Amino acid sequence: MDTIRNARPTDAAAIAAIYNQGIADRGATFETVPRTEADLAERLSDVDRYPVLVAADATGRVLGWASLSSYRPRDCYAGIAEFSIYLDRDARGRGVGRRLLNALIDTAAERGFWKLVSRIFPFNAASRALCRACGFREVGTYEKHAQLDGRWLDVVIVERSLTAVSTTGPSGRSS
Ligand SMILES: CC(C)(COP(=O)(O)OP(=O)(O)OC[C@H]1O[C@@H](n2cnc3c(N)ncnc32)[C@H](O)[C@@H]1OP(=O)(O)O)[C@@H](O)C(=O)NCCC(=O)NCCS
Secondary structure (H helix, E strand, O other): OOEEEEOOHHHHHHHHHHHHHHHHHOOOOOOOOOOOHHHHHHHHHHOOOOOEEEEEOOOOOEEEEEEEEEOOOOHHHOOEEEEEEEEOHHHOOOOHHHHHHHHHHHHHHHOOOOEEEEEEOOOOHHHHHHHHHOOOEEEEEEEEEEEEOOEEEEEEEEEEEOOOOOOOOOOOOOO
């Protein structure tokens, strides 16, 4: 039975390795530079503001992770977060992503965020299906948004309003 829990500092290496698979696959991010365990350890020091969840199997092996990050620094957008989700190649396509993203949605709502957004490459069928399954709406497409390996790529924007709509945002700041 897979477990979903908050990430711990000791998960940094596993999270980096999974993210680096996603970077290498060239299907999910414009990033091309692999992340180190130290990069992820730094990221995991800010989980009070931007949580990171992991899915782990019965042996404790990390299968994937999902996280929130800043959308924009302006106070009026304090309740909006970007999200990311990456699974180990071996763990994809068997429902782990759906459980993990639903858990992240619940966590975000509990923390007072009022909306999650992300951007998806149009050809990332798994991510688009996952977002649809978790209640996201496709807002539209940014055309030729950035280059990946010298090729311009479009991105599909997705958003999901959270049911427990907050008007103050996660840190209690006025919107
Ligand atoms: C995208 C990702 C997180 C999805 O997680 P997952 O565990 O593979 O997806 P699930 O098995 O939970 O499936 C979720 C939904 O997507 C559908 N789906 C999964 N893989 C699919 C695929 N390759 N093509 C089309 N639909 C797919 C499932 O049928 C399911 O829909 P349903 O519940 O309506 O049947 C995972 O595949 C992954 O880590 N991919 C690489 C990194 C990535 O693309 N991250 C997203 C960046 S935007």
